[in-house]
Amino acid sequence: MVGLVLPRLVSFEGAPRRSASVAERNLAALKSAYWLVLISGFLEPVLYLFSIGIGVGALVGDLTLPGGRVVSYAGFVAPAMLASSAMTGALAETTFNFFGKMKYMKLYDGIIATPVQPFEIALGELGWAMIRGSLYSAAFLVVMVGMDLTSVGRAATAFPAAVLVGFAFGALGMAVATFMRSWQDFDLMGSAQFTLFLFSGTFVPAEAYPAVLRWVVELTPLYRSVHLIRGISVGATGWSWLLDVAYLLVLTGVGLLVASRRMGRLLYK
Amino acid sequence: MTTAQPLIQARGLVKRFGDFTAVDGIDVEVRPGEAFGFLGPNGAGKSSTMRMVGCISPPSGGELRILGMDPVRDGPAIRARLGVCPQLDNLDPELTVRENLTTYARYFGIPRRVARERAAELLDFVQLTERADSKVEPLSGGMKRRLTIARALVNNPEIVLLDEPTTGLDPQARHLVWERLFRLKQQGVTLVLTTHYMDEAEQLCDRLVVMDGGRIVAEGSPRALIEQHSTREVVELRFAADSQEAFAGKLDGLGERVEVLPDRILLYVADGDAAVAEVTALGLVPASVLVRRSSLEDVFLHLTGRTLVD
Amino acid sequence: MVDVSVAGRVRPALPRVPALAVLAHYLVGYRRTWRAGVFSSFLLPVLTVVGFGFGVGAYVDQGVGGLRYLDWLVPGLIASTAMQVAIGESTWPVLSNFRWIKTYFAQSAAPLRVGDILAGHLAFVLFRAFTSTAAFLLVTALFGAVRSPWAVAVLPVVLLLSLAVAAPTFAFSAWAPSDSYLALLFRFAVIPMTLFAGVFFPVESLPSGLRQLAYATPLWHGVDLCRAATLGVAPQWSVPGHLLYLAAWAIAGWLLARRAFRRELVV
Numbered sequence: 001m002v003g004l005v006l007p008r009l010v011s012f013e014g015a016p017r018r019s020a021s022v023a024e025r026n027l028a029a030l031k032s033a034y035w036l037v038l039i040s041g042f043l044e045p046v047l048y049l050f051s052i053g054i055g056v057g058a059l060v061g062d063l064t065l066p067g068g069r070v071v072s073y074a075g076f077v078a079p080a081m082l083a084s085s086a087m088t089g090a091l092a093e094t095t096f097n098f099f100g101k102m103k104y105m106k107l108y109d110g111i112i113a114t115p116v117q118p119f120e121i122a123l124g125e126l127g128w129a130m131i132r133g134s135l136y137s138a139a140f141l142v143v144m145v146g147m148d149l150t151s152v153g154r155a156a157t158a159f160p161a162a163v164l165v166g167f168a169f170g171a172l173g174m175a176v177a178t179f180m181r182s183w184q185d186f187d188l189m190g191s192a193q194f195t196l197f198l199f200s201g202t203f204v205p206a207e208a209y210p211a212v213l214r215w216v217v218e219l220t221p222l223y224r225s226v227h228l229i230r231g232i233s234v235g236a237t238g239w240s241w242l243l244d245v246a247y248l249l250v251l252t253g254v255g256l257l258v259a260s261r262r263m264g265r266l267l268y269k
Numbered sequence: 270m271t272t273a274q275p276l277i278q279a280r281g282l283v284k285r286f287g288d289f290t291a292v293d294g295i296d297v298e299v300r301p302g303e304a305f306g307f308l309g310p311n312g313a314g315k316s317s318t319m320r321m322v323g324c325i326s327p328p329s330g331g332e333l334r335i336l337g338m339d340p341v342r343d344g345p346a347i348r349a350r351l352g353v354c355p356q357l358d359n360l361d362p363e364l365t366v367r368e369n370l371t372t373y374a375r376y377f378g379i380p381r382r383v384a385r386e387r388a389a390e391l392l393d394f395v396q397l398t399e400r401a402d403s404k405v406e407p408l409s410g411g412m413k414r415r416l417t418i419a420r421a422l423v424n425n426p427e428i429v430l431l432d433e434p435t436t437g438l439d440p441q442a443r444h445l446v447w448e449r450l451f452r453l454k455q456q457g458v459t460l461v462l463t464t465h466y467m468d469e470a471e472q473l474c475d476r477l478v479v480m481d482g483g484r485i486v487a488e489g490s491p492r493a494l495i496e497q498h499s500t501r502e503v504v505e506l507r508f509a510a511d512s513q514e515a516f517a518g519k520l521d522g523l524g525e526r527v528e529v530l531p532d533r534i535l536l537y538v539a540d541g542d543a544a545v546a547e548v549t550a551l552g553l554v555p556a557s558v559l560v561r562r563s564s565l566e567d568v569f570l571h572l573t574g575r576t577l578v579d
Numbered sequence: 580m581v582d583v584s585v586a587g588r589v590r591p592a593l594p595r596v597p598a599l600a601v602l603a604h605y606l607v608g609y610r611r612t613w614r615a616g617v618f619s620s621f622l623l624p625v626l627t628v629v630g631f632g633f634g635v636g637a638y639v640d641q642g643v644g645g646l647r648y649l650d651w652l653v654p655g656l657i658a659s660t661a662m663q664v665a666i667g668e669s670t671w672p673v674l675s676n677f678r679w680i681k682t683y684f685a686q687s688a689a690p691l692r693v694g695d696i697l698a699g700h701l702a703f704v705l706f707r708a709f710t711s712t713a714a715f716l717l718v719t720a721l722f723g724a725v726r727s728p729w730a731v732a733v734l735p736v737v738l739l740l741s742l743a744v745a746a747p748t749f750a751f752s753a754w755a756p757s758d759s760y761l762a763l764l765f766r767f768a769v770i771p772m773t774l775f776a777g778v779f780f781p782v783e784s785l786p787s788g789l790r791q792l793a794y795a796t797p798l799w800h801g802v803d804l805c806r807a808a809t810l811g812v813a814p815q816w817s818v819p820g821h822l823l824y825l826a827a828w829a830i831a832g833w834l835l836a837r838r839a840f841r842r843e844l845v846v
Contacts, residue, residue, distance in 0.1 A: 033759035040766050051774035058784050059639045059648065073638075184615045191618045198630035204638060286846070325687050326846055345690035349593055353688035359681035363608040372604040376689035378594035420685075 042136040045085035046143050052203065053077040066207055071234050075149045079158070079230040080202040082140050086133055086165040087222055088193065093129035094173030095189060098122075099180050122259055126170045130163065133170075137162035150233040158232045161245075165225040168248040171255025172221065178262035196222040201230075221251055275300050276336055276428055276459055277322055283330035284317045291317040293483035294331060299428075304450075304460040306470045306477035308565075310573050313480040315463040316356065319432050322461065323353050336427065349377055352426030356433045358413045360405045366416055367392065367401040370423055377424040384423075391419040395449060411442025418449065429453065431462040435469060447472050467566040481573040491565050498571055499563040500525050502541035506534045506548065506555040516553060523547055537563070597691045601699020602706075604686075609703070620667075620711040624660045625718050628653060631779075632724070643781060646810065653724040654805035655778035657712050657733060658740060662798050665708040665741035666748050666769055670761045673700070673752035677843055687844045697833075697840050701745060708741035709734070716809075727811025736808065740801035743825040746832025753839035772798045797828045 057073030064070050141155040141162075150158070176189065199213070200206075200222040206214050217223050228244035230236070277299035284292040292314040299305045307315040320326035321333060324340040324347050333340055335347050360369050367388050374384035392398045395415035400408065408416065414434070421429055434450065435443040450473060454460055464470055470477055471491045479487040479494070487494055504524075508516050517529045524538030538544040541560030548555070594600045628649070636648035643651040676682040686696045716733055719725055748764070755761055775785065776798040782790055793799050800821045807814035814821065 033757060033763060037759050037762045037766070040763070043766060044770060047771060047774050051779060055775070055780035055784060056635065056639075059641070059643060059780060060635065061638075061640070063638065184612075187615045187619055191623060194623050195626060198626055198634075203631060204634045208634065208637065320846075323688055325844065345593060345597075345692060347690075348688065349690040351688075355684065355688065357681070359685040361604070361608065361682055361685075362680055363612060364604075368607050372600075372607050373685070373689065375600035375603050376594060376597065376686065376691055378597075378600070424689075 038132070041089070041132070042139040045081040045136075045140050048081050049074065049078050049140075049143070049147075053081070063205070065234070065236075066205065067236060069234065069236070072149070074147065075234060076205075076230070077203065078144050078147075078149045079233040080200070080226045082137060082144075082158070082162055082233075083165055083225040083229045084197050084200070084202060084222060085140065086137055086162050087169045087196070087225065089133040089136060090129055090166045090168075090170035091173040091176075091189070091193060093132070094125060094170045095177040095180065096186060098125055098174060098177045099186075122174050122256075122263055126167070126174065129170050130166050133166040134159075134163050137166070144233065151235075154233050154235060158229050161229050161232055164245065164248050164252075165229070168221060168225070168251040168255070171252045171259065173255075174259035175255045175262065178259060178266055196220055200226050202226060221247070224248060274337065277305075277461065278334045279318075279331065280333075281331035282318070282321065282328055282333055284314070284321060284326065285329040290483055292321070295478075295480070295483075295485050297478060297485070299459060299461055301427075301459055302454075302457050303475045304454050304462070304473050306474035307461075307463040307480055308465065308467075308470055308477055308569060309463075309480035310465065313573070314483040315480055316432055318480075319430055319461070319463055323351065323430055324348050349424065350427045352421035352424065352429040354418050354421040354429065354431045354434060356436070358417045360413060360416060360420070362405050365402050365404055366397055366408070369405060369416060370420055373420050374423045379424065387423060391422055394422070395419045396445070409442075411438050411445070414438060414442065414446060415449070418446065422453070426458070428459045428461060431460065433463055433465070435464075435466065443469075467564055467569055471565050479569060479572050486572045487568070494568050495563050495565060498568040500537040501539050501563055502544075503561055503563050503567060504536040504538060504541050504544050504548075505557075505559040505561070506536065507532065507557040508534070508553075508555050516555075519551060519553060520548070537567070593690050597695035598698035598702060601686065601691065601696055602702045605700065605703035606706075609707075616707075620660070620664045620707070621714050624656055624711075624715050627656060628719060628722065628724070632656075632722075649722075650724050650726060650810065651806070652779065653719045653722075654733070654809040655802045657715055657719070657809070658737065658798060658801040658805045659773050659776075659778045660715055661708045661712045661737035661741050662744050662801065663769065663773065664711045665704055665745040666764075668704040668707050669701075669745040669748035670752050670764065671758065673749055674755060674758055674761060676700070677753060683840070683844060693840050693844055694837060696844070697749065697836055701742070701749065701833075701836075704745045705738055705741050708745070709738055712737045719809075725809045727809060729807070729811050730809045732808040733805050736801060736804045739822065739825045739829065740797060740804075743797045743801075743828035743832065746829050746836050748832075750832060750835035750839045753836065753843055772796045777802045797825055800824050 053074030053076075057077070060073040062070050062072055063076050065076075138159060141150075141159055144150050145152055145155050180186070180189075199209070199217055200220055201217065202222075206217050206223065209217060224244045224247045228241055228248070231238075231241050231244075275298040277297065279295060279297040281294045281296065282292055283290065283294050295314075295318065297305075297318075307318060309315050317326065321328050321340065322335060324335065324344040327341050336350055338347050340347055361372070364372060370388035370391060371381070371384045374387060375381070379387065389398070389401075392401050395418060397412060397415060397419070400412065405413065405416070418431070418434070421431075431450070435446050438446065447469070450460060450462075454473075460473065462469075462473065474491060476490055477488070477494070478485045487498060489497065506516075506520075517527060517534055520527050520534065520536065524536045524544055526537040528535040528537070536544050536548075545558055545560060548558075632649035632652045636652070639648040642648055677684075683696055687693070691699075713734060716725070716730065720730070751764060752761065755764075775789065776782065776793050776796045778798070782793045782799060785793055800816070803814045803816060804818070804821050806812075807818075
């Protein structure tokens with residue numbers, strides 16, 4: 001989760017995972033601090049929810065959504081935290097980690113000497129990221145239900161939506177990673193992520209933005225993700241969720257396509 | 270030169286890490302202008318000794334004087350007159366080649382302007398002038414090593430400590446480093462180096478000690494060590510696979526020493542050709558015969574054993 | 580040809596203030612990399628002011644204690660920016676100087692003492708935190724979020740706050756067996772502090788146990804001082820109390836860091 005901590009520090013999400021080859025060993029050894037990093041990963045969006053949703057929420061009071069529905073500020077912010085943590089987790093895993101393994105650990109040079117193909121490596125990485133991200137999402141939804149911010153049924157529907165968000169950003173991240181030149185580029189990516197996090201209808205309804213900004217915002221992937229998950233968790237009606245789902249599916253497909261083309265070129269050189 | 274005050278003087282020097290004794294009471298004297306080598310397998314205690322001499326590792330026992338001073342009390346004053354080239358290059362990857370030298374010079378209180386001049390001279394000395402404004406990362410291993418050596422010279426040191434100066438370099442790069450170190454020596458700089466390359470020790474060192482298990486097991490010039498611990502020549506005989514032992518018995522009494530290895534038999538003798546003639550006279554026909562001069566490597570293996578250390 | 584002959588040798592003196600030579604080293608490197616850092620350590624806090632201060636602020640009808648939410652938030656963000664830059668610069672860079680690029684070992688071969696190596700790097704961290712917050716303060720003043728000339732007092736306060744958090748972080752990073760520990764520091768200390776030490780909402784609305792915890796963080800003391808300065812009001816706690824508390828963190832942190840550095844460098 002990028003959060004309100006500066007994105008330069010986002011690297012803490014990916015940095016330990018740079019040692020992911022070691023993580024395999026740690027999986028067996030179960031003694032490294034890396035495990036604590038993994039397990040505590042779900043904590044961050046929960047902390048944000050308490051701080052912003054409840055702490056700041058006490059100052060904001062209830063919000064009236066465009067449809068006329070009134071929700072608590074925590075109920076408004078929680079789905080956005082879920083969407084952005086799915087984004088951050090997936091991006092960190094697929095960009096930072098992937099870049100480190102490819103460029104510095106030369107892990108993949110070893111793997112492509114076997115019959116495994118670059119695209120399969122990418123899918124493997126994405127799969128691992130998704131398993132982890134899904135567990136975090138599930139834990140967060142449990143917290144939301146526990147705080148009475150949504151119902152069990154809606155949480156169950158929001159879960160696959162959160163997984164879809166993870167896939168879309170994971171695929172996007174893999175494509176982006178193949179364009180990364182140095183660690184410095186991650187500063188830029190972190191900044192972009194943080195900007196998305198601030199302005200994707202996360203903390204205030206997009207309707208509050210000036211018209212031009214609002215149109216730009218509505219085109220971004222995080223806005224669509226927040227819109228989708230928030231719609232489900234507050235029980236919005238209408239068909240606009242179909243647009244969100246279609247958008248995320250297309251993003252997943254395009255991301256994977258670009259990533260597989262570029263990876264082949266980078267590895268078989 | 271032998272009468273000059275030693276620059277480095279150790280008596281009964283000990284370094285312990287917990288229960289482990291890395292250096293176990295060694296006596297060493299390094300005189301001005303000489304090139305002194307520490308030889309030994311990994312874990313022999315060479316690097317620990319070097320760190321103590323570099324005044325970044327307090328001795329656990331014994332006596333150590335460097336430039337007549339106490340390394341624990343006068344660390345900075347001694348280090349101001351030392352140059353250190355560590356085993357692994359620790360250059361700053363964010364700085365250029367030149368900046369690595371100029372910023373380091375500042376640590377010695379060298380004024381900016383002097384540091385710039387000094388950096389230019391040193392880059393010329395290690396043949397890196399063309400890469401002066403390049404970053405460190407794209408440099409080859411040999412270039413990085415040369416830059417690290419240049420950095421160690423930035424303060425005009427009286428003693429230069431080199432920890433395995435050519436490990437990991439290709440032959441061209443090694444020879445260039447040797448040549449530059451030899452020039453330094455000619456100019457009166459005292460060199461102290463560790464190595465496990467015998468050819469390096471023979472090339473560079475006036476005097477050396479062989480360390481094993483934290484102790485000094487031999488001391489002298491390369492030539493003297495060979496004379497003392499080996500014979501003038503070595504004959505290497507190869508017989509058909511697995512038959513070395515069988516032949517070895519018949520070679521007893523030939524030369525000073527017979528060493529049987531899995532793939533060959535070594536005869537330590539004064540005259541190689543004469544020994545080969547004797548072998549032939551015994552009616553033995555080796556698959557191959559090599560007569561060579563005894564080297565420091567023979568001394569080293571004889572003193573420290575052939576078993577792998579790690 | 581290098582003249583290294585004994586006769587021609589100019590004996591180098593020791594640097595007058597060795598830590599300054601160390602600071603100079605970091606500044607030379609920073610000259611090249613500062614652009615990348617501008618985004619994260621300066622523009623993003625500004626975006627936070629826009630997105631959060633103005634955005635969410637518009638929904639905070641009552642304000643906080645009669646103040647506009649934006650005005651109330653900005654000093655908190657100044658303090659937390661200082662803390663984050665200070666801790667960010669004291670984690671991976673320190674670990675790397677020990678384990679990856681080994682700069683500290685190169686420095687310890689020169690006539691520097693452990694304290695010089697530590698003080699020089701700390702000075703650079705303070706420089707980073709100070710310049711980031713100073714620029715941030717300037718921009719928020721242009722937004723009209725600074726309401727008192729006392730705001731200049733923010734500058735020495737962030738220096739002290741940065742030292743209070745950076746020094747113990749140096750000790751932690753020197754000790755950390757792997758970079759996973761740094762991630763844990765952020766997860767269990769930096770992020771919770773940022774979120775609950777009075778930056779985004781008043782500490783008073785926390786349940787009592789957590790409130791005591793928030794008061795114990797160095798960040799809260801920095802936030803309270805910064806808030807008093809930019810708003811021109813009295814802080815919630817005595818000024819000398821705040822300063823002494825932060826100084827205690829700084830001194831304890833320095834002692835721990837020096838011990839940790841010595842353990843790594845002098846063995």
